[in-house]
Amino acid sequence: MQHLSVCLDGFNLALPKGTGVATYGRSLAKTLYAANYNVSLLYGLDIPNSKNEILKEVLFFNLLGGGAKAENEKKNCLQKIKKMVNSFNWKATNIPVSGRVEIRGMDHWLPPHHQIFNLRNLFNRAHFYYKRTGNFVEITLPSTPHIMHWTYPLPIKVKGAINVYTIHDLVPLRLPQTTLDNKTYYYKLIKKIVSDKNPIITVSEASKNEIISFYPDAVNNLYNTYQTVDPEISSILHNEDNSNIDIEKLFHISPLSYFIFFGSLEPKKNIGRIIEAFLSSSTNKRLVIVGAMGWKNEQELRFLQKGIESNRILYIDYLPSSMLFALLRNAYALLFPSIAEGFGLPVLEAFRCGTPVLTSEEGGLHDVAGGAALIVDPYNVSSITQGINQLDSNVTLHNDLKKRGEVQYNIFSQKEYEDRIQKAYHFITSNFIPLK
Numbered sequence: 001m002q003h004l005s006v007c008l009d010g011f012n013l014a015l016p017k018g019t020g021v022a023t024y025g026r027s028l029a030k031t032l033y034a035a036n037y038n039v040s041l042l043y044g045l046d047i048p049n050s051k052n053e054i055l056k057e058v059l060f061f062n063l064l065g066g067g068a069k070a071e072n073e074k075k076n077c078l079q080k081i082k083k084m085v086n087s088f089n090w091k092a093t094n095i096p097v098s099g100r101v102e103i104r105g106m107d108h109w110l111p112p113h114h115q116i117f118n119l120r121n122l123f124n125r126a127h128f129y130y131k132r133t134g135n136f137v138e139i140t141l142p143s144t145p146h147i148m149h150w151t152y153p154l155p156i157k158v159k160g161a162i163n164v165y166t167i168h169d170l171v172p173l174r175l176p177q178t179t180l181d182n183k184t185y186y187y188k189l190i191k192k193i194v195s196d197k198n199p200i201i202t203v204s205e206a207s208k209n210e211i212i213s214f215y216p217d218a219v220n221n222l223y224n225t226y227q228t229v230d231p232e233i234s235s236i237l238h239n240e241d242n243s244n245i246d247i248e249k250l251f252h253i254s255p256l257s258y259f260i261f262f263g264s265l266e267p268k269k270n271i272g273r274i275i276e277a278f279l280s281s282s283t284n285k286r287l288v289i290v291g292a293m294g295w296k297n298e299q300e301l302r303f304l305q306k307g308i309e310s311n312r313i314l315y316i317d318y319l320p321s322s323m324l325f326a327l328l329r330n331a332y333a334l335l336f337p338s339i340a341e342g343f344g345l346p347v348l349e350a351f352r353c354g355t356p357v358l359t360s361e362e363g364g365l366h367d368v369a370g371g372a373a374l375i376v377d378p379y380n381v382s383s384i385t386q387g388i389n390q391l392d393s394n395v396t397l398h399n400d401l402k403k404r405g406e407v408q409y410n411i412f413s414q415k416e417y418e419d420r421i422q423k424a425y426h427f428i429t430s431n432f433i434p435l436k
Helices: 020-034 053-063 067-076 078-084 122-133 183-195 205-214 216-221 232-237 240-251 271-280 304-309 321-329 345-353 365-369 381-393 395-412 414-431
Strands: 005-009 038-043 115-118 137-139 147-150 156-158 162-166 200-202 222-224 258-262 286-290 313-316 333-336 357-359
Touching: 005 020, 020 038, 020 345, 020 414, 122 137, 122 156, 147 156, 147 414, 162 414, 183 205, 183 216, 200 205, 205 216, 205 222, 205 365, 216 222, 222 414, 232 321, 232 345, 240 321, 258 271, 258 321, 271 286, 271 304, 271 313, 271 381, 286 321, 304 313, 321 345, 333 345, 333 381, 345 357, 345 365, 345 395, 357 365, 357 381, 365 395, 381 395, 395 414
Parallel strands: 005 038, 005 147, 038 115, 137 156, 147 162, 162 200, 200 222, 258 286, 258 333, 286 313, 333 357
Antiparallel strands: none
16 A cells, blocks of 8 residues: 555644643654654744744744743734734745754654644634634645644645544533533534535544534544554653652652552543542552643642642642653552543553553543453542552452553554554545545
């Protein structure tokens, strides 16, 4: 099979800290690159379309993953973006990578690729354009790919390419009380993608069924490829001794002395019930929580400070993936009884690291867990508490889950994911035509 050229958007990749969608984008880029696809990345950073190639390269990497500075610059230029919405300049430009700018250590924001494109303030401009007109922006790239794969629903299309959209889940519609999204905007955006008969990729059978439930016309254009873990985990596993030293020195915790949760601290992650259940349990182990403060979390975090003050909970707002995987590899078990997940990547990451899992069967977690995890009722604090106590006291169960998780991981391995993506792309390119 002839390998295709594929462009991935950098909407989430460019964020200062990680998101689940950014992890999805990085893993997809690494998978395609390793399979010899021609991979390009499209960003929307606020840099002018200068003819000075050196300055263009410097400014791009100055803003890529630039944290608070880049965010503040974005907030200060919203009025300018609104004025730019009606501009006819919807052409992306190449970003040179000459070697002049040091980019080692930037792979968190810049996964493997062959080309980088940027269109100034693309994502914000497209948002305003769609709100004003109800239409998707149509843009051109310096080198048109066979497939433009949007890793998140965005109101943009690339001319000359088949535009594919990944819809991870419909949490804003199914559990509207748990998110801050504009529900009307979100509903109409997905409806537009469906009504235009664009191919859609999703990440679990649960999400596939959910999408069809809300948008029945999507049934013939919808493909489930699942996900896989970031290949970076493998390098952590091969360096286990150093990982042990790091967590003991940096966090003053020893292997197997703690449970772990990681993810945004928001309602759908069920962090409130997790904390309450853990503090109600009889375990002497600690709970390590790694995650940025999310939204609507006032009630969710009412017991967090109590757990920190009693030294039962260690809270860390953000860690680079290498350190996070080191913590996960050495945890006694992952606690992840979420109430809504398109896929549930942390569960698969735990399986890959050989760490037992306590989770729910909500959404995509049913697919991922597959009988290899301890299942609890995520809406019942007592059920979660009993699960923690059971895991803590039953060594046989703990060892059995560890083995079953390692076997379950193979269903979602890098090779299996690559095969699913290739089959989906082959079907899409055989049955859909590029945007004229």
